[in-house]
Amino acid sequence: xxxxxxxxxxxxxxxxxxxxxSVDGEAGRRVVDSLADISPELGHQIVxxxxxxxxxxxxxxxxxxxxxxxxxxxxxxxxxxxxxVHVNAALNVGLTPEQIVEALLHxxxxxxxxxxxxxxxxAKKVFAERGLLPAGRQQxxxxxxASP
Numbered sequence: 001x002x003x004x005x006x007x008x009x010x011x012x013x014x015x016x017x018x019x020x021x022s023v024d025g026e027a028g029r030r031v032v033d034s035l036a037d038i039s040p041e042l043g044h045q046i047v048x049x050x051x052x053x054x055x056x057x058x059x060x061x062x063x064x065x066x067x068x069x070x071x072x073x074x075x076x077x078x079x080x081x082x083x084x085v086h087v088n089a090a091l092n093v094g095l096t097p098e099q100i101v102e103a104l105l106h107x108x109x110x111x112x113x114x115x116x117x118x119x120x121x122x123a124k125k126v127f128a129e130r131g132l133l134p135a136g137r138q139q140x141x142x143x144x145x146a147s148p
Contacts, residue, residue, distance in 0.1 A: 009044075009048070012048040012049075012052050012053075013044060013047055013048045013052070015048075015052040015056065016046075016047035016048045016049070016050070016051040016052025016053070016055075016056070017029075017047050017051070017052075019051040019052060019055050019056045020032070020046075020047055020051040020055075022062075023051070023055060023062055023065075023066075023089050023092060023093060024085055024086075024088065024089045024092070025088070025089075025092055027084075027085045027088050027089070028051075028085060028089070031043075031046070031085060032046060032047055061093075062093040062094075063090070063093045063094045063095050065093075066086060066089055066090040066093055066095060067090070067095065067099075067103055069086050069089075069090075070083070070086055070087070070090060070100065070103050070104065070107075070119070071103060071106075071107055071110075073086060073119070074104060074107040074111055074115050074116060074118075074119040075107065075110065075111040075115065077111070077114075077115045077118065080118060080119075080122050083119055083122040083123075084122050084125065084126055087100060087122060087123045087126040087127075088126055088130075091126070091130065091132075097123070097127050097132050097135040097136070098135060098136055100123055101120065101123060101135050104116055104119045104120045104123060105120075107119065123135075
């Protein structure tokens with residue numbers, strides 16, 4: 001007999017939503033909301049299973065999960081919209097722009113330069129939107145650019 005408490009569908013969704021918002025912020029919620037008129041069940045599963053079950057597991061820290069996710073999305077190719085969400089998430093959970101760029105550079109050896117380039121240009125877009133270019137510029141503890 002399992003010691004785990006049985007949860008309802010709504011409870012699993014609520015838990016997943018908490019995890020989603022802690023990792024992806026508004027971007028993750030926008031993805032789920034964009035599915036409401038085409039596939040609300042896919043949105044539910046992303047939240048309840050993807051975040052409530054998988055992302056919530058304690059065996060990997062959120063920053064480590066984001067490194068893995070960035071590598072996999074880069075390797076898959078054609079996932080630029082999802083990479084944009086996850087580059088933002090990587091920054092949200094404590095990865096620096098330099099660490100993200102290094103992870104994408106590292107991926108070139110395993111998935112090729114075209115996919116690494118595509119992913120790097122997605123990161124560049126996100127960094128520009130967040131005022132983090134040029135990458136490598138000194139930042140304060142909260143991630144904001146340091147004064148010169």
